[in-house]
Amino acid sequence: MGGSAExxxxxxxxxxxxxxxxxxxxxxxxxxxxxxxxxHPAVVVLHERRRREDLLAAxxxxxxxxxxxxxxxxxxxxxxDVERFTATVARGAAACFSPPIDPxxxxxxxxxxxxxxxxxxxxxxxxxxxxxxxxxxxxxxxxEATTTxxxxxVSAIGCRLEMPVAVAPGTVLGxxxxxxxxxxxxxxxxxxxRCVELAxxxxxxxxxxxxxxxxxxPRLFAIRPAGGAPAAGAAAPG
Numbered sequence: 001m002g003g004s005a006e007x008x009x010x011x012x013x014x015x016x017x018x019x020x021x022x023x024x025x026x027x028x029x030x031x032x033x034x035x036x037x038x039x040h041p042a043v044v045v046l047h048e049r050r051r052r053e054d055l056l057a058a059x060x061x062x063x064x065x066x067x068x069x070x071x072x073x074x075x076x077x078x079x080x081d082v083e084r085f086t087a088t089v090a091r092g093a094a095a096c097f098s099p100p101i102d103p104x105x106x107x108x109x110x111x112x113x114x115x116x117x118x119x120x121x122x123x124x125x126x127x128x129x130x131x132x133x134x135x136x137x138x139x140x141x142x143x144e145a146t147t148t149x150x151x152x153x154v155s156a157i158g159c160r161l162e163m164p165v166a167v168a169p170g171t172v173l174g175x176x177x178x179x180x181x182x183x184x185x186x187x188x189x190x191x192x193x194r195c196v197e198l199a200x201x202x203x204x205x206x207x208x209x210x211x212x213x214x215x216x217x218p219r220l221f222a223i224r225p226a227g228g229a230p231a232a233g234a235a236a237p238g
Contacts, residue, residue, distance in 0.1 A: 002058060007047045011076070015191045016101040018111045027058055031065050042114040045074045047093070052084055059091035072132055074114040076101060082186055082220070085177055090222030091194045095104075095134045097216075109134050135221075139163060140187070140233045141172035148178060158208040159190065166203045167192045173207065177220075186220045189213035 001024075008024035044062060044107040050056050055077065063069045067233070072094040077084055088096050095109045102235070117134045135151040138159065153160040154192055159175075167173070175188040190207035197203050209217050217223065 001025060001030045001044065001062075002074045004049075006203060007049070010213045011045060011047055014106055014109055015200065018107055018114070020111075027061075030068065031061055041071045043066050043074060043109065043110050047076045047077060049078045052081070052087070055084060056087055056091065058090065059093070063092050074106070074110060074113065082177070084221050086220060094132050095136070096177075097136075102126070105136065109136075131157060135162070136178040138176045138178050140176070141165075141167070142171065148173075151175075151221075152204075152216065154223065156218050157214065158193075158206065158222050159217070161205045161207060162198070163203050163205055164201050166195050166197065167205055169193055169195065172210065175213075186216055188216050188220065 012022055012024050013091055014101060023041075045059060046062065048058065050058075055075075059073075059075075063223060069092075073092055074095045074097070075088045075093045076097045077088065077097065078101075085096055085098065094113055097106055097109075114134060122148040131153070135152055135153055137149045139147050139149040140145060147163060147165055149164075150162040151159055152162055161175075169192055171192040173190045173192060176186065188209060190213055191203050191210045192207050193208040195203055
């Protein structure tokens with residue numbers, strides 16, 4: 001949804017290899033459609049180039065729509081701005097993409113989210129009772145090495161990542177939204193507490209925020225104060 005006709009064609013070309021039914025429609029058309037006459041989408045992708053106020057209004061309208069608001073939301077934003085990123089997460093996005101946009105990564109994310117409702121474990125559903133989360137991050141390792149990771153859970157004190165490499169407990173990591181410069185003021189410090197191999201080349205890493213990360217993480221990931229509904233997940237790492 002959203003964007004220009006050219007943006008719609010780009011999305012359709014990027015997602016077509018998934019083999020999913022794809023409907024590219026203007027935002028107004030999607031939200032204005034008769035709820036009883038339309039199929040409920042497995043994933044909603046919002047392609048956005050407009051100013052921040054328009055982005056936020058679009059996100060609020062999607063969340064309020066009974067059919068669209070219940071599906072995982074992916075936002076493709078052509079502005080790389082921390083405030084837009086934070087606002088997007090706070091309004092329910094499961095994943096956010098900003099330049100550089102990797103079509104293969106977008107395709108993998110949409111495909112995974114499309115399977116989420118069928119494949120999510122029942123215990124996990126009962127425990128979390130919230131949307132899936134697949135936020136792509138740059139993970140800065142000791143020795144100036146950097147890898148990519150997926151943020152799966154986040155709370156005020158820590159997070160759970162999926163990473164292609166294993167790290168030992170006690171390893172100090174730096175986390176920034178994917179594609180942002182490593183010197184970004186929102187670089188978050190975290191210490192690995194546990195690492196479990198889920199599959200060859202896929203590791204789940206439970207981290208606790210450290211240093212200024214404990215202050216910056218709630219702001220970057222739009223975590224609400226205790227007692228409020230969590231914006232991006234509330235499962236704290238063990």
